[in-house]
Amino acid sequence: MLPEIRQRYNASFTEETYQAFVAQIKEDFPNTLEFRIAETPAFIPKALTQRLVQAGEDIIDVMIQPDFKAKTERAIPADQRVPNEPDTCTLLTLDFAVCKDEQGEYTPQLIEMQGFATLYGYQAYIGDMYKRFFYCPKGFTEYFNGLDRDGYIAELHRLFIGEGNAENTILLEIYPEIQKTRIDFAVTKDLLGIESVCLTKVRKDGRKLYYEKDGRRIDIQRIYNRVIFDDLQNYPDLVTEFKLTDNVDVEWIAHPNWFYRASKFTLPLLNSPFVPKSYFLHELVEYPADLENYVLKPLFSFAGSGVKLHITREDLDAISDKENFLLQRKVNYEPVVESPTGGVKLEIRLMYLWHEGEARPKLITNLSRMSKGEMIGVRFNKNFDWVGGNICFFEE
Known part of the structure; x- marks a missing residue:
């Protein structure tokens, strides 16, 4: 996405440095690393950063509406409802695929959202580690809203x-x-x-x-x-x-009820150029004519479980509990990160905190994942290099 920076990073990269990087992480936190870390962070240009921030604001605009909780009551299973729910979603994460629009510009498309925890501690650490071991240009940051590392830790301390x-x-x-x-x-x-x-x-x-x-x-x-x-x-x-x-x-x-309210269940309520069209399956009078461009997702599952990429009308007709499924237009990830072994897809997670008494969640940092497989996730990326978890540095 930023060719000069990518070329310089890739030219300076060595497998020996990467192995030392991983070894240091394992030494710092023994017996805890159980997922693959990508060989590189991602460097994000200003234009895409602005679109990502706007995409988040579009979604938050819906979540702060007075009727949002009423619209998402059905999302919470009766036997899993937890008392003493606050009015706000303390932790919020939004996952975006990096795609290209019709004009060829990089654009985010929402894949998933969660009113749940993510790696708020680890991301501060791994950002520091990339900067310690690899080339990272000046004028880039993993944080938002004017935060630096100390300010970020202060935000976490205030909330937790x-x-x-x-x-x-x-x-x-x-x-x-x-x-x-x-x-x-x-x-x-x-x-x-x-x-x-x-x-x-x-x-x-x-x-x-x-x-x-x-x-x-x-x-x-x-x-x-x-x-x-x-x-x-x-x-x-x-x-x-x-x-x-x-x-x-x-x-x-965050309160367990928000795991369900801010989830796939929310997607049909959103209307933004950065959110692919989504429908509750039971509310469709007729299926889209181009079903090959849609993916089927169970509303009440986690980490990609039960997602079907290739569906037919017969598949949908056979579902007895259609109210528990979502039909979402497929997103075409663009292989935007150039690696020594080819293009790599990128998914960016924006990470927010929502402090009590504040009108909106606050965007503070990010997490990202790189993939060469059909989907983001470990089981789709076995035997690949330059894939796995990482972080983005955004052009200031």
Whole structure:
């Protein structure tokens, strides 16, 4: 996208430096890295940055409407509704494919959105690591809204800890020590002092929650939630004293109900040049004539599970619970990053925080993933190089 910078980066790249880069990450956070890191960050020109920011604002304009919660009530499964939901989505992430429009200009197209956690700690770390090991030009930043690294960490501290103590916030997960994103848990503890606590280790005392460390009872005031209800189904014998749906005195970051409200369920409510047309399957009077240009997505799934890229009318007719499916126009990723072994597709995740009392979420940083496969994701990118997780540096 920025040919001179890309050419200089690729010319300076060596496999030896990349291996040293990965080795240093494994040394800094032993036994935590379980996903592939791309050989390069992405460098984003101003024009595309402006479109990405505008795309986010278009989506947020819908989310702040007074009727948004009413329109998304059906998104929350009855048996998974959690009490004490706030009016705002504390954490918000928006995933965009980098494409080309009819004029040949780079443009973002929304793929997915989540009112849920992502790698807020790790992204600060990996940005620093790319700058430490590889060529990164001046005049580029991974942050937004005038933030630098210190300002970014201050934003995280304000949201996750506030005026309290770090030990009273927990990062809640099921068996955090085996999760694929556990490097983010380790970095979060390093940056903010927040402990990762397994759901099985949370104790209840009336409406109060606590955990134990070094023989001490530590009250839980805030939960940085990483538990997804779908994951609970993978552990049918899991014994917990605390159920996510219990009515307890804690502040959720982000509240589990927003996982469903800000999700694929939201896509048909959006109208923006940066959002591909999406339809609730049960509301379609007739299917689009060009079904080959659409993808079928289950509304209540995570991480690409159940997505069908190639569908027929017979496939759609056979679905009995059409209200639980979404038909979305396909997006054509452009191979915008030039690698030594060919063009690479890019997906950019904008990462927001929404502080209590503020009118809108605040864009603070990003995460990106590179792919040579049919879809973004590990199982579609086996045996490829110059693919995997990374970060974007945006032209200032």
